[in-house]
Amino acid sequence: MTKTLLSIRGVAKAYQGRTVLDALDLDILDGEFLTLLGPSGCGKTTLLRLLGGFEQPDQGEITLAGESITALPPERRPLNTVFQHYALFPHMTVFDNVAYGLRMEKRPRDEIRQRVTEVLTLVQLQDFATRKPHQLSGGQQQRVAIARAVVKRPRLLLLDEPLSALDYKLRRSMQIELKRLQRELGIAFVFVTHDQEEALSMSDRVVVLKDGVIQQMGTPRELYERPANLFTARFIGEANLFPGRVTGLEAHHLMVEVLGLPRRLRRPAFAVSAGDAIQVLLRPEDIRVLEPSRDAGIPGVVIERNYKGSTLDSLIELESGQQVLASEFFDEDDPTFDYSLGERVRVSWVDGWEWVLPDDGKPVPEEGA
Amino acid sequence: MFGQAFRQPFKNAVLLLVWVWLLALVLVPNVLVVGTSLLTRDPVDFLTLPFTLENYQRLMDPLYVQVFLHSLYMAAVTTVLCLLIGYPFAWALAGVDKRWQTLLIFLLIVPFWTNSLVRTYAIKMLLAGNGLINSGLQSLGVIDQPLELLYTETAVIIGLVYLLLPFMILPLYAVFEDLKKELVMASHDLGAGRLPTFLHVIVPLTLPGVIAGVLLVFLPAMGMFYVADVLGGARNLLVGNVIKNQFLDARDWPFGAAASVLLTLAMAFLLLAHRFSRRRLGEEGA
Numbered sequence: 001m002t003k004t005l006l007s008i009r010g011v012a013k014a015y016q017g018r019t020v021l022d023a024l025d026l027d028i029l030d031g032e033f034l035t036l037l038g039p040s041g042c043g044k045t046t047l048l049r050l051l052g053g054f055e056q057p058d059q060g061e062i063t064l065a066g067e068s069i070t071a072l073p074p075e076r077r078p079l080n081t082v083f084q085h086y087a088l089f090p091h092m093t094v095f096d097n098v099a100y101g102l103r104m105e106k107r108p109r110d111e112i113r114q115r116v117t118e119v120l121t122l123v124q125l126q127d128f129a130t131r132k133p134h135q136l137s138g139g140q141q142q143r144v145a146i147a148r149a150v151v152k153r154p155r156l157l158l159l160d161e162p163l164s165a166l167d168y169k170l171r172r173s174m175q176i177e178l179k180r181l182q183r184e185l186g187i188a189f190v191f192v193t194h195d196q197e198e199a200l201s202m203s204d205r206v207v208v209l210k211d212g213v214i215q216q217m218g219t220p221r222e223l224y225e226r227p228a229n230l231f232t233a234r235f236i237g238e239a240n241l242f243p244g245r246v247t248g249l250e251a252h253h254l255m256v257e258v259l260g261l262p263r264r265l266r267r268p269a270f271a272v273s274a275g276d277a278i279q280v281l282l283r284p285e286d287i288r289v290l291e292p293s294r295d296a297g298i299p300g301v302v303i304e305r306n307y308k309g310s311t312l313d314s315l316i317e318l319e320s321g322q323q324v325l326a327s328e329f330f331d332e333d334d335p336t337f338d339y340s341l342g343e344r345v346r347v348s349w350v351d352g353w354e355w356v357l358p359d360d361g362k363p364v365p366e367e368g369a
Numbered sequence: 370m371f372g373q374a375f376r377q378p379f380k381n382a383v384l385l386l387v388w389v390w391l392l393a394l395v396l397v398p399n400v401l402v403v404g405t406s407l408l409t410r411d412p413v414d415f416l417t418l419p420f421t422l423e424n425y426q427r428l429m430d431p432l433y434v435q436v437f438l439h440s441l442y443m444a445a446v447t448t449v450l451c452l453l454i455g456y457p458f459a460w461a462l463a464g465v466d467k468r469w470q471t472l473l474i475f476l477l478i479v480p481f482w483t484n485s486l487v488r489t490y491a492i493k494m495l496l497a498g499n500g501l502i503n504s505g506l507q508s509l510g511v512i513d514q515p516l517e518l519l520y521t522e523t524a525v526i527i528g529l530v531y532l533l534l535p536f537m538i539l540p541l542y543a544v545f546e547d548l549k550k551e552l553v554m555a556s557h558d559l560g561a562g563r564l565p566t567f568l569h570v571i572v573p574l575t576l577p578g579v580i581a582g583v584l585l586v587f588l589p590a591m592g593m594f595y596v597a598d599v600l601g602g603a604r605n606l607l608v609g610n611v612i613k614n615q616f617l618d619a620r621d622w623p624f625g626a627a628a629s630v631l632l633t634l635a636m637a638f639l640l641l642a643h644r645f646s647r648r649r650l651g652e653e654g655a
Contacts, residue, residue, distance in 0.1 A: 052554075052558060053557075054554055054557075054558075073557065073562075074554070074557040074558050075557045075558070075559075075560045075561055075562050076560075080558055080559065081554075081555070081558045083551045083554070083555055084551070085549070085551055087549065087551035087552050087554065087555035088555075089552060089555075089556075089569075089570060089574075090574070091573045091574060100556070100559050100561070100569070101559035101560050104559060104560040104561045104565060105560055148555075148559065149558075149559075152559065152560070
């Protein structure tokens, strides 16, 4: 029963000659939690503004449940926004803030009172109705902003980096709270963030944007395990990318040379021919760190170790100078499992856990996007 | 406590300076004015005993009440006009590109470099019977006879609006600068059109600027005697003219002081109203 609620067709937007969104197509399904993820300047906030009606697209059309809303001003669109800095009216109480939208609809007093109380209970702020926004904590203001937007029972809720102003712990609990609200309300959420961890943990689907173009669209798992390109691979999670070259082709396999070693890998979905440059993606948890005496893998030196509680993360520098991040779970049978800095090891992975990507020729960027 | 005073000599010196300043230049003069207003006029020494309330009684004279009311009226019209011009002006100013904003505010401030009395005479040159406006309109054939612009109530109000408009615009500009675009967007998002957004969000949030601007225009407008002198003729007096005339022409210091006290009280009343309205709006955090 997942049908398209909102559809974006060929939407483009430029500011002063600079393209921000480039002929973008996107369908948002009824009741889904969709995240727009990308680095700053990728166009995600602009897309949200276009949906909210605060900006007009240069080209393209936006339809909601089959009807075009492209030309409608924000006040006539049946969707609401939670703003990045909450945008609560400072001169109104919490109750009046939440009631604002219903008063604009000229609802009867009793109905307003009842619906505002209901939604304040939903966000657990029923005792704060008479407070002014400046008397609330950041997390509470955040929940008022959500209550104010959902009290109008929109078909779609737009959230513009709503958690970015909160500290880490509060962020985590608000993430869970938002997921709960979305389930209880059953309305579609379009959530904008630059935090890939947040995107993975909350979303049904994630849209990865860069320079106004959709890089990939899929479930968090698809994005993490089967990224469509190097940008997504690097942007989502930690990535070890090993450059390689195709040396031969079989029906379902590729013969490649990676870091000087010949390996036989599963053939990827994209077209390859012998001699092509490729990149082999391995997540830190897919890396196997072996004893230096073993006759497999690539030799390297542990240059950093980071105890994370449930895992031990180590950074290993290969002889080529490339650094590899390995994340290993503690082994119950080996309580002394650890590395010392400068320890010689070998790095390998289990065949089939790798993901092959075409090499787009761009250099590997510095850590962190 | 003294130890602390020695440990922060600079801070204490600055505080002392502020206190001396306030005592010598604010409190003492005001006490002198109030004291003077309670004394009796003396033709030779200006002031003499006994203490009396007669000066305040004389202020109740219909002649002075009328001057006060007319002055109040002209200041009120000036304030309303400044607000009507200044509010959209400040709104637009806060909306233009940052680079242009600096230039426009600079242009707004440039007239302050010329003495306001000189600028009042410039207005007189414009409004006079053979002034720029009349001769311009005549040579264009719009009018046959020169318009009677100078020495009217209108002339005084034009002068006051011209001199005081920047004092309305600047505080309004400050509140429009602070007005977060997201709040206006949120109002639209919640279903409010332009007018409801203006009434329920923009007006309440710019009200402190309106009140500050009104105070900065209304109070000086009551006292700018030279504008009434130069442009208004004998009939369009301000409270400031009464005060000035008592001190300089009639040599009646006690009565002039009483009129000053009345003006100061009117000012204090407005400032209290301003404070009250700010408290009601709440200390708006970001």
